[in-house]
Amino acid sequence: MSVVAPAVVTDVIPADAPAADPARPRLVLIGTALTIVAFAMVFTGLFATYFLQRAEFGPGWIPDGAGTIPLSPASVMLVTLAMSAITVQWVKWAIANDDRLNTYLSAGFTLVLAVAFLNQASFLYTAMGWEVGGEHAVQAVLIYAITGAQILMLVAAMVFLVLMSLRALAGQYTARDHEGLTAAVLFWHAAVVAYAVIWAAIYNVK
Amino acid sequence: MITLGAKLYFGIAAFALVAAAVLGFATDASVLGILSFGWSGPIGDQLGYTVLLGLALASFFMGVVTTAFRDADATAVTQVAGTETLPAPTPPAGLSPWPVVAAFSVALLVIGLVVQPLLFGLGVLLVLISALEWTATAWADRATGDPVANLAIRNRLMVPVEIPGAALLGIATFVFFASRVLLSLSKWGSIAVFAVAAIAIIAVASLIATRPATSRSVITAVLLVGGVSLLAGGIVGISAGERDFHQLGEHGDDGTGHADDAADEQIETETGSGSDNDAVTDTTDGDTEG
Amino acid sequence: MAIRPPLTSTVDPVEAPTPMTITETAPDTGTTTGSAGSPQNEFGELGSVLGTGDHARIGRMFLGGSFIGLVAALVVGLLLDIERSSADSVSLLDNDMLLQMVSAHRMGLVLLFALPALLGLAFLVVPLQVGASTVAFGRAAAMSLWTWALGSALWIAGYLVGGGPGGSDLRGTDLWLLASIMVIASLLVASACVVTTVLGLRTRGMTLGRVPLFSFSMLVAGSIWLLTLPVAIANLVLIYIDHRYAQALFGANEQILPQLGWVVGQPQIYAIAIPVLGIAGDIIPVFAQARQRFYGVSLAAIGVFGALSIGAFAQTGMPGRTISEGDPLGIAGDPLYIGMAVLAILPVLMVLALGADTMRGGRLKFGAPIAGALLSGLVLLGATVAGAVDVVEPLDLFGTTWALGQFQLTVGALIVGVVAGIWFWAPKIYGRTLASGPGQVLSAIVALGSLLSGAALLAAGALDQPDSPAPGAVRDGVEALDLVAAAGAALVLLGVVAVIAAVFQARNRDDDTPDDPWGGHTLEWATASPPVRGNFAEAPEVLDERPLFTPNAEEDAQL
Structure with a gap:
């Protein structure tokens, strides 16, 4: 399925202007990969402290019963992000086929799912009801730091995707050259993986 | 084929893995724990082992990237670009205020986290604006092969948004920071400070008006000093609190x-x-x- | 035999160069320079500075800013040395301030000098060495510069209000913690730009195995920084949240510096010294006028040194972390820590041995760059030897000034290395050659100061002088050594101030600068001094790792 690209701002480009030189491939992807590495190491540093403190604390790190972290909302969040991983891959597939309509549509779906995830995160925080300076201060510091970092990463991924989609909307990316969008998709996947690790190591294992 | 870049990153990953195992064994880990990454047994020093394992994974990822891109060698890049000549990145065609605005926004965000949530919000807003403007400029830079046309395209698209936006933000910023200064000073102090400020503004403006040859750098510097003074005064005012x-x-x-x-x-x-x-x-x- | 690209250019300042096949015919004249070719704007020179995306300008500002940070950190270090050597618990500074000055000195040298200086040098030199027209993500590089500058200002402000580690102002501590995150993050952005340039912007024929050693060392160093310093950000994020809302994990303030100590201790401290090997490795063959043999071994040695500088696991101050019983620092008896400290000598020795082999096989000419390169290599070797001795358990050196001495030696090696790099690449950095005589003297002064300061602290550490600035912590009988350490620190400070003066003096001189004053071997010497906008009139193509090397390099030199 291929749809002709809707002209959004391309009418401001003079028809007689020379075409731009082709962009140097791989640059944006390498830069994004390095950014992902840096984020991964931030999470590594946070998790390292988390695992150490959890091991030092012993049983009951996250209490059972009242005051526990409910698994169901966290699992729903995981499913939501897993779905967004599919829709964001759809963005990449669509632009690789010069299918702009599907590119915009899938980017929109992805962002909606991300907003839903943020809403669910807010719900989970409320359901936990932990205060940083409260009864489980050490656990709260660590869990809020780790989950907050992932939320920050996801928000960064959302901004990245929006900005690259705007460039696509302005007619920039094509089937041959769509590195900006591919980079945004890669970063998105990294944010999803980060949450999957959080789900496994914090919410599920406890 | 494993490229040199991949060898570097895979090498670091391998080193980190071995280091994690050595650290683990030295701190009472079990063989099964080390081999299963802690799933089926103790790994010893949790912190060190996790850091080294995470580093190994991150470096392995970069190794995969460099392998997939064949070290981004010119030959490989040319093939990907589908061109005969090696695509060269063009140096930024013109000046852009957005990197410095973005940096300033981050500073504001940091100060806001410490002293005043509203400043934090302003910092976030400015970061988002910078990101949007930056993207518009990056897009326009590659709109055509003519830098002059690109600049015109960018201005045509963004200036109608920028001027009213900047005016609104400027007024709001002035009102906010000036009010913080006023609220932190004593009754007569605030009168004195703003009387002096008003006189200084009129004096500098008159001086510039009577000297058309004044260089733009001087005017820019004066405006910057004024703006930074207002912001600094406002931040100090916020820190000092209202009277x-x-x-x-x-x-x-x-x-x-x-x-x-x-x-x-x-x-x-x-x-x-x-x-x-x-x-x-x-x-x-x-x-x-x- | 590599083909030599044109030496000068007539390229239009506002147009990017068109990639072309290389020719041996050089245009007669060079008309544009990096600064002259920079885009002009309606806000004048100040606007050009604030809005620039030009890698050379960004590099110069990073380098200049880092030397301001260096002088500030050295002054603080000197005050600490004087304080340590003052007799009978007479304190010039109060305890609160002393504790803060410890972190200001050590972290300041790393965050305000070492990393930005190397990144500045890399922004200036790496694109030229790999044959690129610019640095990758020029505007992101500009953002990293300004974020670093503003972050550094906030970082210093944190100290001024008494919020540094050990200080008593809680709000100031919050500011210090966030500013530290800001500074490290900005340096990581700059590192990503440099690493991407080496990985993704190499010209035709320049495989990664042919990249000049400084650029390769920056690839390794940048990668190691990206792999380790985010862990410091993670530490700072946790400390900030805990400090602000709970104070349950790290306490009010006392645990901050011990927790971050790994950033300025071995093995992580070697991460700032990786490019020293690259600088020495690029300078020595040029002055030996010989092709370096076993180039791949040099690359491997730099890579191994990078791996051995991974220190994020050595977080000795983390609450609840005990690795071996009876070891208060938690890491002293760990075989990994000991092994890395001992092995770190080997790659440094390897690079120096290869340099010696190159010098033996060539015709050595002397100058400030080679003096600085050799001295920096030797001081770094001293630092790694000191690091290896540090982990010999029976000597029981943990907690003494031995580690501080080793830190001083490592930083000293870096300062001398950066000075050597500035003297070597000055034609490309400033469009001027710097006087050789003062360069040799200043390199020697800084190296001597570092050795004096480092050796005195090592000796004091061997005599059980504790690494504490607190009044009364001085062990009897080592006052003379502390005085020598202070004298060494003063010498380093003096040398650095003189270096700054020499650079300023040369920049104000108006003379014709040859494109290649040394008979250089790598691509940066194939373009004008200072480089044309876009760096090369035509995209060069290389066939080996020393594209400009000829057996008659002396005749090629244009001095």
């Missing part, structure tokens, strides 16, 4: 919505008018005096 406001109560209200001057003076005397932080306000109508 003490004393409730006048009913007797201070003359029914016209204005505080009674005599009551003002009286209360100011009673609370020690010598104090810089003392001032009088009538909260019944929201007016703030001093």
Whole structure:
């Protein structure tokens, strides 16, 4: 399925202007990969402290019963992000086929799912009801730091995707050259993986 | 084929893995724990092992990237680009204020986290604006092969948004920071500071108006100094907090919505008018005096 | 035999160069320079500075800013040395301030000098060495510069209000913690730009195995920074949240510096010294006028040194972490820690041995760059030897000034290395050659100061002088050594100030600068001094790792 690209701002480009030189491939992807590495190491540093403190604390790190972290909302969040991983891959597939309509549509779906995830995160925080300076201060510091970092990463991924989609909307990316969008998709996947690790190591294992 | 870049990153990953195992064994890990990454047994020092394992994974990822891109060698890149010549990145065609604005926004965000949530919000807003503007510029830079046309395209698209946006933000920023300065100073202090500021603005503006040859750098520097002074003053004002406001109560209200001057003076005397932080306000109508 | 690209250019300052096949015919004249070719704007020179995306300008500003940070950190270090050597618990500074000065000195040298200086040098030199027209993500590089500058200002402000580690102002501590995150993050952005340039912007024929050693060392160093310093950000994020809302994990303030100590201790401290090997490796063959043999071994040695500088696991101050019983620092008896400290000598020795082999096989000419390169290599070797001795358990050196001495030696090696790099690449950085005589003297002064300061602290550490600035912590009988350390620190400070003066003096001189004053071997010497906008008139193509090397390099030199 291929749809002709809707002209959004391309009418401001003079028809007689020379075409731009082709962009140097791989640059944006390498830069994004390095950014992902840096984020991964931030999470590594946070998790390292988390695992150490959890091991030092012993049983009951996250209490059972009242005051526990409910698994169901966290699992729903995981499913939501897993779905967004599919829709964001759809963005990449669509632009690789010069299918702009599907590119915009899938980017929109992805962002909606991300907003839903943020809403669910807010719900989970409320359901936990932990205060940083409260009864489980050490656990709260660590869990809020780790989950907050992932939320920050996801928000960064959302901004990245929006900005690259705007460039696509302005007619920039094509089937041959769509590195900006591919980079945004890669970063998105990294944010999803980060949450999957959080789900496994914090919410599920406890 | 494993490229040199991949060898570097895979090498670091391998080193980190071995290091994690050595650290683990030295700190009472079990073989099964080390091999299963802690799933089926102890790994010893949790912190060190996790850091080294995470580093190994991150470096392995970069190894995969460099392998997939064949070290981004010119030959490989040319093939990907589908061109005969090696695509060269063009140096940024013009000047852009957005990197420095973005940096400034991050600084504002940091200061806001420490002293005032509103500043934090302003910082976030400015970061988002910078990102949007940056993207528009990056897009326009590659719109055509002509830098002049690109600049015109960018301006045509963004200037209608930028000018009113900047005006709104500028006014809001001025009002916010100036009000922080006013609220932190004493009654007479605020009058004095803003009288001096007003005179200084008029004097500098007059001087610039009478000297058309004044270079743009000087004007830019003057504006920057003024802006930074206002921001710094506002931040200091926020840090210092608002001065003490004393409730006048009913007797201070003359029914016209204005505080009674005599009551003002009286209360100011009673609370020690010598104090810089003392001032009088009538909260019944929201007016703030001093 | 590699083909030599044109030496000068007539390229239009506002147009990017068109990639072309290389020719041996050089245009007669060069008309544009990096600064002259920079885009002009309606806000004048100040606007050009603030809005620039030009890698050379960004590099110069990073380098200049880093030397301001260096002087500030050295002054603080000197005050600490004087304080340590003052007799009978007479304190010039209060305890609160002393504790803060410890972190200001050590972290300041790393965050305000070492990393930005190397990144500045990399922004200037790496694109030229790999044959690129610019640095990758020029505007992101500009953002990293300004974020670093503003972050550094806030970082210093944190100290000024008494919020540094050990200080008593809690709000100031919050500011210090966030500013530290800001500074490290900005340096990581700059590192990503440099690493991407080496990985993704190499010219035709320049495989990664042919990249000049400084650029390769920056690839390794940048990668190691990206792999380790985010862990410091993670530490700072946790400390900030804990400090602000709970104070349950790290306490009020006392645990901050011990927790971050790994950033300025071995093995992580070697991460700032990786490019020293690259600088020496690029300078020595040029002055030996010989092709370096076993180039791949040099690359491998730099890579191995990078791996051995991974220190994020050595977080000795983490609450609840005990690795071996009876070891208060938690890491001293760990075989990984000991092994890395001992092995770190080997790659340094390897690079120096290869340099010696190159010098033996060539005709050595002397100059400030080679003096600085050799001295920096030797001081770094001293630092790694000191690091290896540090982990010999029976000597029981943990907690003494031995580690501080080793830190001083490592930073000293870096300062001398950066000075050597500035003297070597000055034609490309400033469009001027710097006087050789003062360069040799200043390199020697800084190296001597570092050795004096480092050796005195090592000796004091061997005599059980504790690494504490607190009044009364001085062990009897080592006052003379502390005085020598202070004298060494003063010498380093003096040398650095003189270096700054020499650079300023040369920049104000108006003379013709040859494109290649040394008979250089790598691509940066194939373009004008200072480089044309876009760096090369035509995209060069290389066939080996020393594209400009000829056996008659002396005749090629244009001095």
